[in-house]
Amino acid sequence: MGDFSFSKLERLAKRPEFEKVLAEGKRKRIGRLCTVFSLPNGLGRKRLGIIASKKVGNAVARNRVKRAIRETFRHIKHQIIPATDIVVISGKEMVVESYKVIDEKLSNALLAIK
RNA sequence: GAAGUAAACUGGGUGAUCGCUGUCUUGACCUUUGGGUCAAGAGAGAGGAAAGUCCGGGCUCCACAGGGCAGGAUACUCCGUAACGCGGAGUGAGGGCGACCUUAAGGAAAGUGCCACAGAAAAUACACAGCCUACCCGGCCUUCAAGGUCGGCGGCAAUGGUGAAAAGGCGAGGUAAGAGCUCACCAGUACUGCUGGUGACAGCGGUAGCUUGGUAAACCCUAUCCGGAGCAAGAUCAAAUAGGAAAGUGCUUGAGGGCUGCCCGUCCGAUACUUUCGGGUUGAUUGCUUGAGCCUAUUGGCAACAACAGGCCUAGAUUGAUGGUCACCGCUUCAUUUUAUAUGAAGAACAAAACCCGGCUUAUGGUUUACUUCGGCU
Numbered sequence A: 001m002g003d004f005s006f007s008k009l010e011r012l013a014k015r016p017e018f019e020k021v022l023a024e025g026k027r028k029r030i031g032r033l034c035t036v037f038s039l040p041n042g043l044g045r046k047r048l049g050i051i052a053s054k055k056v057g058n059a060v061a062r063n064r065v066k067r068a069i070r071e072t073f074r075h076i077k078h079q080i081i082p083a084t085d086i087v088v089i090s091g092k093e094m095v096v097e098s099y100k101v102i103d104e105k106l107s108n109a110l111l112a113i114k
Numbered sequence B: 001g002a003a004g005u006a007a008a009c010u011g012g013g014u015g016a017u018c019g020c021u022g023u024c025u026u027g028a029c030c031u032u033u034g035g036g037u038c039a040a041g042a043g044a045g046a047g048g049a050a051a052g053u054c055c056g057g058g059c060u061c062c063a064c065a066g067g068g069c070a071g072g073a074u075a076c077u078c079c080g081u082a083a084c085g086c087g088g089a090g091u092g093a094g095g096g097c098g099a100c101c102u103u104a105a106g107g108a109a110a111g112u113g114c115c116a117c118a119g120a121a122a123a124u125a126c127a128c129a130g131c132c133u134a135c136c137c138g139g140c141c142u143u144c145a146a147g148g149u150c151g152g153c154g155g156c157a158a159u160g161g162u163g164a165a166a167a168g169g170c171g172a173g174g175u176a177a178g179a180g181c182u183c184a185c186c187a188g189u190a191c192u193g194c195u196g197g198u199g200a201c202a203g204c205g206g207u208a209g210c211u212u213g214g215u216a217a218a219c220c221c222u223a224u225c226c227g228g229a230g231c232a233a234g235a236u237c238a239a240a241u242a243g244g245a246a247a248g249u250g251c252u253u254g255a256g257g258g259c260u261g262c263c264c265g266u267c268c269g270a271u272a273c274u275u276u277c278g279g280g281u282u283g284a285u286u287g288c289u290u291g292a293g294c295c296u297a298u299u300g301g302c303a304a305c306a307a308c309a310g311g312c313c314u315a316g317a318u319u320g321a322u323g324g325u326c327a328c329c330g331c332u333u334c335a336u337u338u339u340a341u342a343u344g345a346a347g348a349a350c351a352a353a354a355c356c357c358g359g360c361u362u363a364u365g366g367u368u369u370a371c372u373u374c375g376g377c378u
Helices: A015-024 A059-079 A099-111
Strands: A026-030 A034-040 A047-051 A084-090
Touching: A015 A034, A015 A047, A015 A084, A026 A099, A034 A099, A047 A059, A059 A084, A059 A099
Parallel strands: A047 A084
Antiparallel strands: A026 A034, A034 A084
């Protein structure tokens, strides 16, 4: 049975950590859905950070977007290469699309990281 | 049945599974005995508005915050409340056929200002058209006196027109023409009596002078209230680097700073030496959820609410948890079929705690109850 958990150790929490990934990491856009940044961290585990600004919508919309991204990450995280920091910046279409579509597109993008 | 008015309730449910954030229990390990880490189990986990941050408080710090000015808020009455600009019950005024609704509802006789357009004139009436020529003056005619006529000096504010508003209304008397000039009735103002009401006020009167435009969501005046900043408040601990802090000595000038914008008042107080202490920032912990708390019953009150008894413990995140998937049920819409119905598909508003309460405002899906008006049937 796989480990689908998503604990605090696997999150990016501090502003400097976010800024480092955004400045130095590799960047990939998925249409207008979202943008993914990745950077090796040398910690032996992968970490995820989510940015959902007020452009996305109100508090309800931003919560929805964050949950969708977290669900995708924890379902496929054992397939992603380890020791990498990932930051996902959500776009406007994130709110409109259903969970299924987000899961599909984002999974492909995360698995493509090398 | 249609249109409407006012309230109340509700804000999908059950199960499985994969996750997230606290709490409790058990076990293992570490330990500086404060606790920490890991695992398992139990149980909990967004709202009626959590929102806007518009008022009022609790709590915290600023020096327990004094006086004056400035500034801000409120403005019919009584009651409720910790408090309010909130709520309840009323009063007046206005709107609606009605159920019912609205109301920034003190003062314009303290002062200043403003009143567009139109109009002669918008507040000390500077009278456009108009009315009058009694008194006084002059010309002409008739003439005994006197009268007529024209004009002047003047008088008037009834009528007309303008306007949202024209200096009380209408009628009669009065007059040269008129006028509250006088009178009756009505309206208004001031003072006042009786009755009812805790009161705002209501009802019925009396006297007076005849009469006073609107605007205070213009300045202003009056009354009442208000210290400032806010949980990123504030407190504790740890780490590494030094701008600090306290005490004593010296200095006696009071620079500068804080306390609300200003003044008074008041507090700390420059630099040098010695000794001692210790931390701008970051992180963690705390503040942090037991509270003007919730539910039920009784009593008092028209009600808001209060008292009392019993029961209950009900989220605490910090890149910010409260979710995803599947199945079934319920609801709505559409399609097909049908007496009911069944099958399939799609959909489910507004909006997510962030120290905590009481309100207000705004957004929004649905249900129910009572009442009003109109129409139909009996």
